[in-house]
Amino acid sequence: MDLETEFGDPYLPGNPLGxxxxxxxxxxxxxxEAGEELLDCxxxxxxxxPPRLGGRLGTADEFIRRLRPVFRRDAALGIGYGVPTLLASLNVWLATDNAQQQNxxxxxxxxxxxxxxxxxxxxMYPDPAALELTARERGDRYVLDGHAGLVFNSDRADSAVVIAxxxxxxxxxxxxxxxxDLTALPDExxxxxxxVRTLGLRDCHLGGLEFSMCPVPRDSLIGWSGTGASLSCRASEIGxxxxxxxxxxxLDASLFTVLRFALHRRLYGRAVSDMPHAKATIAGAFADLLVADCLVTTAARALHLLPGHSRAYAAATRYLVPLLIENAMNELSVVLGARYYLREGEHAIFGKHFRDLPSLSLVYPDHTPYEITIAAHLPAFAHAQRHPSSSTESMSIFTPDTTLPPLEHNPHPTRAQGDPLLACLEPWLDELRGETRTxxxxxxxxxxxxxxxDHLATHVSRAHVWQLDPANHTDGGTLSERYAILLAATACLGIWRHNRDRRVLAGSAWIRVALRRLLSRLMPGTPPGASELxxxxxxxxxxxAAEETSFCLDEDPVRRTLPR
Known part of the structure; x- marks a missing residue:
């Protein structure tokens, strides 16, 4: 399946998928509709x-890589077509005790x-009971009552996974x-x-489902009764x-749009791309994209290799990556100038991506803030810093050819000890400091x-548990953010160290810019790097851009052209 080839060059006039x-x-x-017809074909x-059921759902990082071309064109197409289907069905795939239901x-x-x-x-509402979904046992069935709001594809779906x-x-x-099975329910x-209309993802269908004394068969139950919170938590982590x-x-597509503009647009007798500020802004957005991709790739592979720790890693990713993308998009919009506001023309796609990005948080809302999930993990992180240990699993996360085990759900997890990824950061930084004195x-x-x-580990080890909770103490949110940033630095160093065969990772320019930009989030006022970087x-x-390859880590072929 070559999505890029099938979509074609989005800048080509007359392309029905452009x-x-x-x-x-x-x-x-x-x-x-033209996009959905292509995806149907x-x-x-x-x-x-999953492959065991006749599909192609492989590893988490592979899934992201395969479907990213859809989001380069239109996030609403990816969401409206099927991402909610994946997010809902993950709950069924993870509950492995009902083969008939899965088939x-x-x-x-x-x-x-x-x-x-x-x-x-x-x-989200003043009256908690107003939107509470309940399922009461009545003989050989359940009776559903309540209202589910903000449901993607509520009017297009034939089935629903209900959390009640x-x-x-x-x-x-x-x-x-x-x-x-929504098609089998009584209309009454x-x-x-x-x-519901939204500013972003405007071509997605977002509505709600209301149930009133609605009978559903007992065999509709996914897994065991009372395991919904645990199962949906793992599915939310993955999804x-x-x-x-x-x-x-x-961000990849938006960066290309701005680069295309900067090369073509001329001011004061020279291209915008020749202006130092514009060049630094575009290069910085590229570095942010690579940082975010390193963190996403690391967290996605940790879902398979480090399931006991992956909840904190996934939470840090979901917290920090949107901030990195938002910052990069805001800076790129300055280069684009007034064209950022246009709703037509070759640069209008940037504005659409800009509007769609915040709405992605509605696709899989998590009622537990990411900072709280990270905060719950911080004591294990501090313990790992005091009692360092090696982890072969953390090394294999950064090696692309490592075979990953399937995604699974452990209904009886034990509290994870240590932090296999952050445990790598100190020795790597020590080694880097020794290697790069020049x-x-x-x-x-x-x-x-x-x-x-060291400051983070010391602060956490001395704090009381209640002080780590962002809901009780302002430092809690700050500590969670600092943890996420240090995790991103670990991901960058790990991928840089283990993938030196890639062109951008062969030298030190990217890692120097990436780590400096992460450091500036920890230490505001950090001066920018050298212009030659x-x-x-x-x-x-x-x-x-000339070779038509992705700006992400994968460097996959991408169908898009620069102006001549």
Whole structure:
């Protein structure tokens, strides 16, 4: 399946799958039908089903790489077509005790059906009970009641994975998951709410599902009764990481749009790309993209190799990567200038990506803030810093040819000890500082990052548990952010050290810019790097653009052209 070839050059006039057609559908707030027809022809639904059930859903990092071309064109197409199907069905694939249920769902998805994820959102409304989904046992069935708001594809889905309260207790055993066939429900007991319009993802269908004394068969239960919270937490961890990784395609495409503009647009007798500030901004956005991709790739592979620690890694990724993308997009919009506001023309796709990015948080909302998830992991991190140990699993995360085990769910997890990834950062920085004494800035950055790592571990080890909770103490959110930034630095160093055969990773220019930009988040006011580093990264961008390869780590072929 070569999505890039099938989509073609989005800048080519007359391309029915190009930017102009995408923008027109977005302006009308309608589904991009030509795009959906192409994905149907390519049987993209198979990407959401595991191979053991007849699909093509492989490892997490492979999934991100395969579907990223869709998000380079139109995130709304990727979301509207099938990402909610994946996010919902993950709950079924992870619950391995009902082969009949899995086979039936796989058959429906492979046949073109869509699945939505329905859950109440009590934390978003004044009356918590107003949006509480409940499922009460009545003989040989469950009776569903309640309202699920903000459900993607609520009016297009044939099935729904429903997260409902099945016990009136305040613990992890109070909720269960049900796989509901929406087409088989009585009309009087099930209602699809009107579509909700949003600023971003305007051509997606976002609505709600209402249930009133709605009977569903007992065999609709996914897994065991009372395991809904645990199962959906693991599915959210995986699905959120995948969605975050796919969003990098939007920054990739936006970076190319701005580069294309900067090379073509002339001011004061020279190209915008020749202006130092514009060049530094574009190079910096490229560095942010690579940093984000390193973190996403590391977290995605940790889902397979380090499942006991991956919840914290996924939370850090979902917290930091959107901030990196937002910062890069804001800076790139300055280079684009007034064209950023245009809703037509060759640069309008940048504005669409800019509007769509914040709405991605609605696709898989997590009612536990990422900072709290990270904060719960911080004591294990501090313990790992005091009692360092080696981990072969953490090394294999950075080696692309390592065979990954399948994604699984452990219904009885034990609290993870240590932090296999952050345990690598101190020895790597020490080694880097010793190797690069001639590269003064890299040696200095390594020293400062070591200091920040030690400060974080010391602060956490001395703090009471309640002080680590962002809800109780302002330092909690700051500590979680600093942890996420140091995790990103670890991901960058790990991939840089273990993949020196890649062109951009062969030298030190990228890692010097990347670590400095991460350090500036820990230490505001950190001066920018040398201009020759920007020149080197900008030259790499030009090379990739001319060769029609991705700006992400993968360097896959991409169909797009620079102006002549």
């Amino acid at each position: 930017h102009n057609a995408i923008i027109e559908a977005d302006e009308r707030g309608e589904v991009f 390519l049987s993209l639904n198979a990407e959401f089903v 039936a769902l796989a058959e429906r998805i492979l046949g073109g059906s869509k699945v939505c994820l329905a859950h109440g959102s009590p934390g 309260r099945t016990a009136y207790t305040q613990n992890q055993r109070s909720r269960s998951l049900l796989l509901v 007991s099930r209602r699809r709410s009107p579509r 959120g990481c995948l969605t975050t990784g796919l969003s990098l395609g939007m 590269t003064t800035d890299l040696s200095t950055i390594a020293t400062l990052l070591l200091t920040e790592l 920007d020149d080197e990264l900008f030259s790499e961008l030009l090379t990739r």
